[in-house]
Amino acid sequence: MIPPLDEDKRLRLEEVAREMRRRILEMIAEAGSGHPGGSLSAVEMVTALYFHIMRLRPEDPLWPERDRFVLSKGHAAPVLYAALALRGFFPPEELRGLRRIDSILQGHPDMKKTPGVEMSTGSLGQGLSTAVGMALAGRMDGKGYRVYALLGDGEIQEGQIWEAAMAAAHYRLDNLVAFLDFNGLQIDGPLEQVMSITPVADKWRAFGWHTVAIDGHDLQEIVEAARGAVAGRPTMIVARTVKGKGVSFMEDEVGWHGKAPSREQLEQALRELT
Amino acid sequence: MRMGEYIMTKSEATRDAYGEELLALGQVNERIVVLDADLSGSTRTSRFARAFPERFFNVGIAEQNMIGIAAGLATAGKIPFASSFAVFALGRAYDQLRTSVAYNNLNVKIAATHAGLSVGADGASHQALEDIALARALPNIRVVVPADGVETRAAVRTAAAVEGPVYLRLGRPKVPVLFGPEHEFAFGRGQKLREGSRAAIVSCGVMTYRALRAAEALAREGIEVTVVNMPSLKPLDEELLLEVARSCGAVVTVEEHSIIGGLGSAVAEFLSEEHPVPLRRVGVRDAFGRSGTPEDLFQAYGLTEADICRAVRELL
Structure with missing residues (x-):
């Protein structure tokens, strides 16, 4: 059972989230490339998952009873790496190696190279299907673990997402909980201009998912939504977020989807995140 | 001179x-799970499905999702066999096969049926003629094309026993x-079914x-x-290829x-680096298939015994 988030823990998680944002920006700046916008929008969800919701053993990353997390929007790798490092899956010094040759931290998540990464992703639309497979296996084996997935809003334009959505409901996978990082922007512009996904919650409801809409930067709402998963159906948490959240000049700016901050921009961002 | 006892x-x-073999494996190995995309009657996974409904997942007409689910199941220690027609299992779900x-x-086994022209009347949309090329190009995947039912059973058992992805083309x-029931399959191993010095098929x-029929026809001409059967296209039996290239030239x-x-490319790639000899490739020459009986199609696309004999004579 996931415990409720008390005020004390919430304040601590807010500090973790700030630290996550600093790490994300530092590692991307150091690498000289990467995806800050969609990493920053997902910080609260990933923080809540790794520091409150999921049952994990960082010292035993393949513990069979662990909860699983699939970052289906693989380009947000920095948010996952920051969480894994701060949670103790590998030393935080590794973050400096992001995207470099021989680093354990690839440009997109790699389950073979990085402790704690459950599935290699990066080609959008594939992660949710693998999460369905993990959830099916957990049920077959009578294990109590849950599988969490984080989807991008642009990502759900991929047809495979809806194949997986159909299957998860068909198999009544109530051990599967997905988050949609609904920040409204994709590489080429606002989703509403490129390819609209609205009404998004209705779509998931129509596919048979227990669907709730929350503020994706509110830790309390995130934890309550995860606690509110129902029996007999998969859960979709549509999380309204701001791309680039936490850094004034990145917020809601499409140009920060896949660009590293300069040294000066990094310093300004870190000042905002103290 | 005849080497192996082939029956025919x-x-x-x-x-x-x-x-049949999947059903047998299911009885002895609980880790075996099977996925299909609404073709279980045709791919014959329906036999496993009836015996082990709790380990069978018909995902509907959604091959990309099928491969992704198989990947997820494999992370938890299952041995998934995912089946569809070769066109869909390899072509439709290629990026899923690649990345997931x-x-x-x-440890996912892709067992695809209805490969090649011998699909027949359904035509080009259903005749996979590029699936071996797609599978061979991916690192980590072993590629198997069994010659008969006996070799298929052995290959299915071997595929289940090894760790890692396998593409079985059926x-x-x-x-x-x-082959007789004692016939074995191993990755990277082919067999000589017949021996002669003028050329190696x-x-x-x-x-x-x-190929065996063509060899008999050629023998009648002196x-x-x-004849080498090469069911393991990746890895190839390089030792055997070198041996027959050296002895036959x-x-x-x-x-x-x-x-x-495909096979012709794989053999040409290997021999041209290691032991170049004159070579001819009998196969479909950069074309899509079409409707027809398998035999008519083999005629139309140059895959008959006469075509094989002609290719051999061109090299003499």
């Missing part, structure tokens, strides 16, 4: 052998049974029995050739697939 009195479709399965070296029609899948490859990227 019975016939059996490799997909039927697959369905092959890249992670996950056919729709009945093909003559070439290297074949796989449903073409091996045609031309003795070696000429090689003809035979496959029910495009000559681009």
Whole structure:
């Protein structure tokens, strides 16, 4: 059972989230490339998952009873790496190696190279299907673990997402909980201009998912939504977020989807995140 | 001179052998799970489905999702066999096979039926002639094209026993049974089925029995050739290829697939670096298939015994 988030823990998680944002920006700046916008929008969800919701053993990353997390929007790798490092899956010094040759931290998540990464992703639309497979296996084996997935809003334009959505409901996978990082922007512009996904919650409801809409930067709402998963159906948490959240000049700016901050921009961002 | 005892009195479709062996494996290995995309009757996974409904997942007409689910199941220690027609399993779900399965070296077995022209009347949309090329190009995946039902059973058992992804290419029609029950399959191993010094015919899948027939026809003309069955296209039996290239000095490859990227390519790539000899590739020459009976199609696309004989004579 996931415990409720008390005020004390919430304040601590807010500090973790700030630290996550600093790490994300530092590692991307150091690498000289990467995806800050969609990493920053997902910080609260990933923080809540790794520091409150999921049952994990960082010292035993393949513990069979662990909860699983699939970052289906693989380009947000920095948010996952920051969480894994701060949670103790590998030393935080590794973050400096992001995207470099021989680093354990690839440009997109790699389950073979990085402790704690459950599935290699990066080609959008594939992660949710693998999460369905993990959830099916957990049920077959009578294990109590849950599988969490984080989807991008642009990502759900991929047809495979809806194949997986159909299957998860068909198999009544109530051990599967997905988050949609609904920040409204994709590489080429606002989703509403490129390819609209609205009404998004209705779509998931129509596919048979227990669907709730929350503020994706509110830790309390995130934890309550995860606690509110129902029996007999998969859960979709549509999380309204701001791309680039936490850094004034990145917020809601499409140009920060896949660009590293300069040294000066990094310093300004870190000042905002103290 | 004949090497192996090949029989050719019975016939059996490799997909039927697959369905039967999968059922047998399911009885002894609880980790085996099977996925299909609404073709379980045709791929013969329906036999496993009836026996083990709790370990069978019909995902509907959604091959990309099928491969992704198989990858997820494999992360938890299952041994998934995912089946559809070769066109869909390899072509439709290629990126899923690449990133979710092959890249992670996950223990997923893709067993695809209805490969090649011998699908027949359904036509080009259903005749995979490029699936071997697609599978071979991916690191970590082993590629197997069994010649008959016996070899299929052995290959299915071996695929289940090894860790890592395997592509099993199976056919729709009945093909003559070439091997006795003692026949074994191993990755990277082919066999000489017949020995002669003038040329070596290297074949796989449903073409091996045609290669043997062609060798018999050539023998009647006084031309003795070696016939090698090469079910393991990746890894190849490089030792055997070197041996027959050295002893025969000429090689003809035979496959029910495009000559681009298939067995002919694999053999040419290897021999041209290690021991170049004159070589001819019998296969589909950069074309799509079309409707027709398998036999009419084999005629139209140059895959008959006469075509194999002609290719051998060109090298003499």
